[in-house]
Amino acid sequence: MGTTDQFPRGACCIVGAYESPRRKAPNVHPYQIHAEVISAALDDAGLTVADVDGFATAASFPPEAGWQMNTLEIAEYVGLQPSWFDGTDIGGAANVAHVGHAVAAIKAGLCETVVISYAASGRSWPLPSTDYNNGSNGPGEFEVPYGAGTIASYAMAATRFMHEHGLKPEHLAQIAVQMRAYAGLNSQAMYRDPMTVEDVLSSTMICTPLHKLDCCVVTDSGGAIVVTSKERARNTKRGGPSVLGFGEAMSHSQMNQMADFTTTSARYSGKRAFAAAGLTPSDIRVAQLYDSFTITVALTLSALGFVKPGEVGDFIASGQLGPDGRLPINTDGGGLSSNHSGRRGMYALIEAVRQLRGESAGFQLASPELCLVNGTGGWLSATATLILGKN
Structure with a gap:
């Protein structure tokens, strides 16, 4: 091994x-x-x-x-x-x-x-084209007949995390608002108009508790x-x-096999990446985190060890994802506002490279030395974590 x-x-x-x-x-x-x-x-x-x-x-x-x-x-x-x-x-x-x-x-x-x-x-x-993971045999036989789709699956995870750790819809909405603020600086972003927490909460409910603006652009x-x-x-x-650290992990295919809805395999891929790089979460000051939905960000923040699960809401509410915060993320506007054609991991990688080169498409930090990238695939099924460092 x-x-x-x-x-x-x-x-x-x-x-x-x-x-x-x-x-x-x-x-x-x-x-x-x-x-x-x-x-x-x-x-x-x-x-x-x-x-x-x-x-x-x-x-x-x-x-x-x-x-x-x-x-x-x-x-x-x-x-x-x-x-x-x-x-x-x-x-x-x-x-x-x-x-x-x-x-x-x-x-x-x-x-x-x-x-x-x-x-x-x-x-x-x-x-x-239908949703993925929709085969009527194998693991899908326990979900497909009931109409479970991608958004419903993420909504289940959101509901459980909110129940156990006090996360509120307003916290999720604030993630979307911050990504839109970064997108406003990115001339290529899909959506750039300013957005408020109220805008998110009043947008169409897709699957409780996820509103339309809690979901990535297409x-x-x-x-x-x-x-x-x-x-x-x-x-x-x-x-x-330079590529300093890397880790990958997987946990399940369908949601009926997800052991714990309040975390993802990023707790393993992140641990491996930090160990490979000889670093800890406290060393990272900017990150590009997969944001297929606002809940994906919340889950990833805690799974990677940036904040304890019960403190994610306060971390977001206090502006720690913003330009002057502890951990600016998705500085190009992310999948929530800039670009998400199906697999956001590629765009997160590119923005990490741009950030370390000093040419972010959105908000550029003064002189970042490190940038973490985390991708999430499937129904919170698999993750990969990279740590890049400026040469």
């Missing part, structure tokens, strides 16, 4: 990053967006397709135009012939996990330069990053932050 102290801390860097400005892209195939963002990320690094010998992506949802062997199909479309590839699919955490896997592969000598990409027409996909978009060895990074156009 591997241990976190064996993770090659600082051995690799993210030297290229690009987020598509597309938010509404009807009649644009996701593979075209893959090609656009890969080309732009490589240009950001001063590299070409010929320099790439590793590739990772996940494209199994209908709006991603993927199916079986999707990694192969996308690589073919964009002209890649990698000697190492990864199609691990754990939902929104997939691209974050791909970074850790790429670091391990590079360190093992299986490849030297890896492109990780994602694209989806989450808003404009023209064909009918966009078309894509993004890509380039990971390479520290030695190779010295010869790229701009270099980039």
Whole structure:
């Protein structure tokens, strides 16, 4: 069994990053967006397709135009012939996990330069598509007949966390309001108009206690990053932050197997990432946390150890997620206001790179040295945590 102290801390860097400005892209195939963002990320690094010998992506949802062997199909479309590839699919955490896997592969000598990409027409996909995890056999037989969907599942977790730890709808609403404030600084954000707690609480109730504005935006978009060895990074156009720590974890598929609705597997992936980096939550001053719903943020804050579960509400209410707070998060506006085409993990990664380069799309901290990224996939099913450090 591997241990976190064996993770090659600082051995690799993210030297290229690009987020598509597309938010509404009807009649644009996701593979075209893959090609656009890969080309732009490589240009950001001063590299070409010929320099790439590793590739990772996940494209199994209908709006991603993927199916079986999707990694192969996308690589073919964009002209890649990698000697190492990864199609691990754990939902929104997939691209974050791909970074850790790429670091391990590079360190093992299986490849030297890896492109990780994602694209989806989450808003404009023209064909009918159902919710994921909707198979009528296997674990789904206990939920699908009753109409349980993604929002209902997150609402169950929200209800339980609120019951046990005193979190209030106003606290969740304040998360959405803060993300909108950051989005107001981001010229590419889907929604930028100011928003209040009352706006959130008066928006349509989707599934108690989650209102419409507690839920992420739905966009078309894509993004890509380039990971390479520290030695190779010295010869790229701009270099980039080092990957200091990584952890991943999974807990369940359907919600009927979730042992505790008040926490996620981030308590394990985070612990592993902190141990690998030789750091603790108190060392992190900015983070990009998956925000598919406002409750996702609340659960993640406590699971990663930034605040005790019973103190999450006060932490949010006192402005600790804001520009002058203890932990500014999702500084581009996050999935709640800026961009969420299906797997927010890629965009969280890109914003982390921009933050450490001093070029956030939204609110830029003065001189951050570290940034944590946490992805959440499925129905709070799997997580991946990365800690990046400025070079």
